[in-house]
Amino acid sequence: MVEPVLEIRDLRKTFGALKATDSVSLDLRPGEIHALIGPNGAGKSTLIHQISGSFRPDSGTIRFLGQDMAGLDMAARARLGLGRSFQISSLAQEFSALRNVMLAVQARQGTSFRFFRPVMSDKSLTEPAMAMLERVGLAGRAYVAAAELSHGERRQLEIAIALALGSRAFLFDEPMAGMGPEGSKALTKFLDGLRHEAPILLVEHDMDAVFALADRISVLVYGRVIATGTVDQIRNDPEVRRAYLGEAA
Numbered sequence: 725m726v727e728p729v730l731e732i733r734d735l736r737k738t739f740g741a742l743k744a745t746d747s748v749s750l751d752l753r754p755g756e757i758h759a760l761i762g763p764n765g766a767g768k769s770t771l772i773h774q775i776s777g778s779f780r781p782d783s784g785t786i787r788f789l790g791q792d793m794a795g796l797d798m799a800a801r802a803r804l805g806l807g808r809s810f811q812i813s814s815l816a817q818e819f820s821a822l823r824n825v826m827l828a829v830q831a832r833q834g835t836s837f838r839f840f841r842p843v844m845s846d847k848s849l850t851e852p853a854m855a856m857l858e859r860v861g862l863a864g865r866a867y868v869a870a871a872e873l874s875h876g877e878r879r880q881l882e883i884a885i886a887l888a889l890g891s892r893a894f895l896f897d898e899p900m901a902g903m904g905p906e907g908s909k910a911l912t913k914f915l916d917g918l919r920h921e922a923p924i925l926l927v928e929h930d931m932d933a934v935f936a937l938a939d940r941i942s943v944l945v946y947g948r949v950i951a952t953g954t955v956d957q958i959r960n961d962p963e964v965r966r967a968y969l970g971e972a973a
């Protein structure tokens with residue numbers, strides 16, 4: 725069997741008497757989109773926070789690329805390649821898309837001071853940055869300021885930055901939120917290709933996107949995973965239909 729990229733075992737987190745994460749186990753395999761769905765308050769964001777390192781679990785383990793994440797803070801997990809998006813504020817708005825990715829390439833290379841060469845003509849930065857924009861389908865917008873990009877394009881740019889920084893897996897919490905139908909469609913198409921760059925754990929309420937994208941779905945209800953399976957298995961699971969999907973299935 726293929727080794728999972730991310731492996732979560734028996735994770736528990738309580739807030740007072742509330743079991744926000746109740747013995748959750750799931751994994752993320754190479755090349756897959758694993759969607760996490762469930763009603764409001766089911767504990768999806770709480771789970772993502774524990775994986776990214778912003779909440780500490782009460783018990784259980786999180787392994788990423790074979791390494792135990794306990795004791796590593798968010799920055800350390802990000803450095804290992806656990807990419808958490810979307811953080812629009814991380815973009816330098818007045819800089820071009822290319823320049824934004826170049827900053828990430830530069831950070832990865834660990835060479836922040838380049839007094840003798842004008843940055844924009846430094847091929848060791850422009851070439852990998854442009855290649856990254858091509859990978860996310862944004863090369864045609866390379867010289868446009870981040871502030872001028874559409875909502876969806878900014879998300880593509882953030883992912884180019886995350887890939888340039890070395891992200892090996894993505895945690896996305898409701899990426900479709902705030903997008904119109906056209907934007908959602910474009911982002912769905914983009915995420916579809918992105919899984920081959922790095923697998924994605926996707927929290928999403930937009931069921932059209934989830935059913936179009938997910939290789940597997942886990943359903944969280946009251947902090948517990950009540951089912952994990954393919955789109956068809958989940959759509960036809962009587963407990964899932966009763967607890968969550970209702971007529972949406």
Ligand SMILES: Nc1ncnc2c1ncn2[C@@H]1O[C@H](COP(=O)(O)OP(=O)(O)OP(=O)(O)O)[C@@H](O)[C@H]1O
Pocket residue numbers: 739742744762763764765766767768769770771
């Ligand atoms: N910092 C916190 N302190 C106390 N309770 C919290 C905290 N964060 C989340 N909760 C509670 O934990 C439960 C799970 O919340 P969470 O935001 O993880 O659910 P969710 O599935 O992401 O919901 P939604 O789909 O609405 O985003 C909720 O009852 C919430 O009120």
